[in-house]
Amino acid sequence: MENPNKQSFTINLKLMKIVRWYPPNQSTFNRLQGYVIYIFFLVVAFSLVGVDMCVRRGYDMMQAIFVCEGIFFAFKFLPMFRKGERIKRCISYFDGVEYGPQDKTEQQILNNSVVLCQIITKFYIICISSCQVLFLLPALFSSGYELPLRMWLPYSTTSSLINYYATYAYIWTVISYCALTNASLDPLIGGLMFQAVSQLKILKHRIQNPENFDQDTFHATLLENYIYQRVVECIKYHTEILNFINEVDQCFSWCVFNQFSGTASLLCFLITAILTVPVTSIDGMQYVVFFFLILSQVLFYCYFGTLLFEESDQLVTASYLSHWYEYTLETQKLYLTLMERSQRPIILSAGGLLDLTLNTFTAILKKSYSVVAVLK
DSSP: OOOOGGGTTHHHHHHHHHTTSSOSSOOHHHHHHHHHHHIIIIIHHHHHHHHHHHHHTOOOHHHHHHHHHHHHHHHHHGGGGGOHHHHHHHHTTTOSGGGSOOSHHHHHHHHHHHHHHHHHHHHHHHHHHHHHHHHHHHHHTSSSSOOSSOOOOSSOTTSOHHHHHHHHHHHHHHHHHHHHHHHHHHHHHHHHHHHHHHHHHHHHHHHHOTTOSOGGGSOHHHHHHHHHHHHHHHHHHHHHHHHHHHHHHHHHHHHHHHHHHHHHHHHHHHHHHHHHSOTTSHHHHHHHHHHHHHHHHHHHHHHHHHHHHHHHHTHHHHHHTSSGGGSOHHHHHHHHHHHHHTSSOOOOEETTTEEOSHHHHHHHHHHHHHHHHHHO
């Protein structure tokens, strides 16, 4: 049967190729292109906003949010330029024939995984693009040469239409760069986590159905040997899943940690901003939309981390509910080994400090609200 895993991230990889995170080859020239784009459309833009805040000795809330967001974006994206091969290894980890589906149930599990990964990516792109339009368009319909974001510039944007529209186009490109990178990276990490969940579901199916064939065609001795080999394969499969999860954790843990670190600060700014302006105003709607978008990024990781934890925690139960008592003593010992190895559930972390679970998500919300309450 066809292994559909490689279809899960076609959209993500196209976006990552645009910003040179995932070029066809990791040559020095491709990396240089990626660094130039990163510096010109991220570092320079956020630095100009910071300089404007210092020169004017004041700031508006959108500038503060933008600078805070830029700092953790810079640290979140920087490691990605050197991880092209590692990302490729994570994406293609289960593409081999030995990991392909062995019956219709497994095929359906993988197909559902592909569909969900693609839906999440498309939904994420739509949400981020909507926020981008909501942030950038109001400036075009305002009176005068107003920009969606104030930044220090060595020229006057009000002196000519060319200066204004050139600056506006630069800000649009900056926001588009941030949108593209987030729309490719966050669903990719979440999708890889869900692929691990799907592989655990397949493993549970194989553990509970090692004799998934027509038993009438097998002699009793051959049947016992076949089941023994099937359980051995399940143990090896479980080891490969654990190695895959470890690879994903090492590859993206730092990115997720920076996302969590920045989110805590951003939520404080956004909650304060929402409380200080009418919700029905343009600024109020922007703040509310940004709040739910930032919140969804954290919920995204925590939700899939919880799914992974729950699915791995069910392996022991799946082994116990199988027909192990009908098999030979050697096969029963293999089941016992598998149960022992499965007693420690899988918990991904952000930088080794924060567990990716819904408990962490609620803790971040509580802390953010507490900080805002104290400042108020």
